[in-house]
Amino acid sequence: MIKKILLFIPAILILLTVLSIKVIVWLIRRISDFSQNLFHSVKNSDGFADAYQNLASDKYTKSRLSMPEEIIALMAKIAASDGQVSKLEVEYMSDTIKTMVSGMQRAKVPASIVERTKTKLFSIANSAKKDDKTILFYTEALRKSRPEVRQGAFMQIIAFSLLDGISDQTMPMLKEIGQALKFSEQQIKALIKQVEGGALNGSGYDSNKNPYEELGCKEGDDFASVKKAYHRLVKANHPDYMQGQGKNEDEIKKTTEKMQEINAAFAEIKRLTGKK
Numbered sequence: 001m002i003k004k005i006l007l008f009i010p011a012i013l014i015l016l017t018v019l020s021i022k023v024i025v026w027l028i029r030r031i032s033d034f035s036q037n038l039f040h041s042v043k044n045s046d047g048f049a050d051a052y053q054n055l056a057s058d059k060y061t062k063s064r065l066s067m068p069e070e071i072i073a074l075m076a077k078i079a080a081s082d083g084q085v086s087k088l089e090v091e092y093m094s095d096t097i098k099t100m101v102s103g104m105q106r107a108k109v110p111a112s113i114v115e116r117t118k119t120k121l122f123s124i125a126n127s128a129k130k131d132d133k134t135i136l137f138y139t140e141a142l143r144k145s146r147p148e149v150r151q152g153a154f155m156q157i158i159a160f161s162l163l164d165g166i167s168d169q170t171m172p173m174l175k176e177i178g179q180a181l182k183f184s185e186q187q188i189k190a191l192i193k194q195v196e197g198g199a200l201n202g203s204g205y206d207s208n209k210n211p212y213e214e215l216g217c218k219e220g221d222d223f224a225s226v227k228k229a230y231h232r233l234v235k236a237n238h239p240d241y242m243q244g245q246g247k248n249e250d251e252i253k254k255t256t257e258k259m260q261e262i263n264a265a266f267a268e269i270k271r272l273t274g275k276k
Helices: 002-043 048-054 067-080 087-106 111-127 137-143 147-161 170-180 185-196 223-237 239-244 249-273
Strands: none
Touching: 067 087, 067 111, 067 137, 067 147, 067 170, 087 111, 087 147, 087 223, 137 147, 137 170, 147 170, 147 185, 170 185, 185 249, 223 249
């Protein structure tokens, strides 16, 4: 009797192995399907909150990373480009991830998927700062998106780079990202100027405005105090933070315009004081 049972053991082990492989393949397919859905939903939407409302679809091409993941990775690359990552940059990336997660929750994506995605986004934010993957690797999904989506993503990256000012080390990477997203050098310069607020009046800072007052400062304040005020206003007014707070489109539009004014005022103070 025991001998007969022993004869069945190899067959049972083979069966268990086959079943394990099938389970692993099923899990891989499930993860792959989710990545594909996430890529499609963001690629064909105007914002993160809208994007996650389309997660049920699986009709589009897969990508190594979804667009939100690429944006977080590019922010991390920009943050590390000058050799140090500031507290404000960390907070901005964190707020951006929270906005993405909030969009998924509003779209009623299962909590387990939301948590898994959140964990992955924070992981990418940490790993992309020091990995050796290229900008082309981190723009694969973005390059396939519509022009307006690419432009919106690039302007978001520009806004992020302005948090600590675009340094001599950061500018080449910013241009590389712009080129990877299919923008010409002239378009890249125009978009940077637009985000900085230079496009508000077409030619430099509005002479009728006081840039110090725009930031809630006095002209006698030292640059460190001005920069601190600028950082505080950026955190309170950047569109990703507002979207994560559930603000409507009109409020977010006003916030975007306010951000342009804040950036323009800070850029003018830097020009006046000779700071970079």
